[in-house]
Amino acid sequence: MSLYFYYLQILFKSQMQYRTSFWLLSLGQFFIPFSVFAGLYFLFEQFGQIKGWQFFEVALCFAIIHMAFSISECFARGFDSFSSLVVNGEFDRVLVRPRSTVIQVLGSKFEFTRVGRLAQSIIVLIWALANLSIDWSLMKGPTLMFMVLSGMMIFTGIYILAATLCFWTIQGLEVTNIFTDGGREMAQYPLNIYQKWIGKFFTYVIPFGTVNYIPLLYLLGKTEGNDMLYPFTPLLGSLFIIPCLFIWHHGVKHYRSTGS
Incomplete structure (x- = not known):
């Protein structure tokens, strides 16, 4: 992780060389x-x-999803633009370095300008919380935080899966945006407004429901029956990134250089 933070520091300094452009x-x-x-x-x-x-x-719900997306887009941008490393043959250099490929790809690109999107989401979050009568408890505060962190992990996992496809397709596939940009647009509303099969898919396959719907019911006091499991659903959703990492390592083993 010291290497990761070193990457972070270098890219932040490079982007701040043009401060007017950065802030615009x-x-x-x-x-x-x-x-x-x-x-x-x-x-x-x-x-x-x-x-x-x-x-x-x-x-x-809108604020939580957009906060998670902006954080993931900032710190996991290396996977979103990974196809350029494969096309240019630069991933070969990543493989010969004695460090994790995941850390190196994560550290290859950061989009610090996403702080603007994050700021807007925080403003909406504060405004929403100020106008909602939430009966706060010891578990609800951490639940709100875990919803954002879990959403970030889910979006990062999708970026990793999209990057893994590049080992076979070389170029990135625009269809993956269905689950990144499309997932963000879909998850900014509670899942129960959609058809049931959509709710099930985005709960049990790509678990946005563990971020934007199930724990939201708990925060707003809309649960039925025993609500002890509701605060832990974001933690379950964050486990989505584990199979994504396994698939990534499988793709690395099958990588063939483009010869560029």
Whole structure:
């Protein structure tokens, strides 16, 4: 991890060499999800509620998912742009270095300008929490934090899977954006507003439901029966990254250089 933080320090210094550009890009990232949130706001202004969910309840869901996505997009960007390493033959250099390929790819690129998207999500989170009557307990605070961290792990796992495909396809596949950008757009609403098969897929296959729906019910006091397991669902969702890492190592073993 010392190597990872060294990568982090170097890339941060390099991006801060052009500070005006950095802050303008960060400002742009602030307004990108703002337009999406504005659409959410006007939707509820028109209809009032969606399947029993009020505006600030969905705003809380929105904030959590976008926080998780922005953190993952910042620190796991190396996997999102991994295809360039394969195309240019630069992954060969990664393999001969005596360090984990995961750490090296993670450290190959950081997008610190995503701080703008993160800031907007934090503002929405604070606004939503200020307008919700949540009966806070010893478990609800950590649950909220684990929802964000688990979402970050799930998005990172999807980036890893998309990068692993590049060992066979060379170029990255745009279809994987269905589960990154599409997953973000889908998960900013509670899962029960969709058809049942969508809810099951995004709970048991790609576990966004363990981040944006099941623990959200617990935070808002909407659970039925025993609610002792609800706070731990984000931890279960974070385990999604483990099979992703196994698949990655399987792909590394089958890597064939492009000869570039």
